[in-house]
Amino acid sequence: KALRIDHVGIAVPDLDAAIIFYENVFGMRCVHRETNDEQGVREAMLAVGEGGDRLQLLAPLRPDSAIAKFLDRSGPGVQQLAYTVANIDETSATLRSHGLRLLYDQPKRGTADSRINFVHPKDAGGVLVELVEPAR
Numbered sequence: 059k060a061l062r063i064d065h066v067g068i069a070v071p072d073l074d075a076a077i078i079f080y081e082n083v084f085g086m087r088c089v090h091r092e093t094n095d096e097q098g099v100r101e102a103m104l105a106v107g108e109g110g111d112r113l114q115l116l117a118p119l120r121p122d123s124a125i126a127k128f129l130d131r132s133g134p135g136v137q138q139l140a141y142t143v144a145n146i147d148e149t150s151a152t153l154r155s156h157g158l159r160l161l162y163d164q165p166k167r168g169t170a171d172s173r174i175n176f177v178h179p180k181d182a183g184g185v186l187v188e189l190v191e192p193a194r
């Protein structure tokens with residue numbers, strides 16, 4: 059089951075400009091940055107307030123990446139909603155038993171060495187759902 063909202067992911071064309079915007083306008087704080095070559099993204103995690111709420115900014119590394127395609131098709135905006143799960147293998151099996159398609163046979167590496175997978179947006183009411191099992 060979903061334990062909490064891990065983050066909301068927003069596709070942006072320019073990561074540095076977006077970080078400055080969210081810090082200056084909404085008072086968020088950039089707490090993590092990394093490049094994920096496999097996913098084709100440069101990303102930043104912004105803390106919203108003092109709880110655990112997180113906004114993820116995603117910028118494309120390559121023109122053939124998922125984020126570049128999303129920007130081409132839809133422009134900047136909300137690209138994904140991510141839930142924290144305790145055990146991604148168990149959650150994936152449950153979702154598959156409900157007939158939902160997961161994008162990867164096995165979880166891949168996500169932010170900060172988490173394990174991630176995605177539910178196809180066509181199977182989740184038009185929302186790209188990411189599952190995140192945090193690194194121990």
Ligand code: CMX
Binds near residue numbers: 097125138176180186
């Ligand atoms: N949210 C909702 N719907 C989406 C979507 C999104 N982010 N991306 C695509 N869609 C829709 C498309 O509009 C399309 O709808 P229509 O058929 O009605 O036009 C449909 O889904 C399928 O589109 P597609 O052309 O078959 O597939 P895409 O090439 O657009 O790829 C997806 C979509 C989800 C498979 C791809 O974006 C993907 O593999 N995502 C997972 C990886 C990812 O997003 N990585 C970046 C983030 C990394 C991280 O979070 O760490």
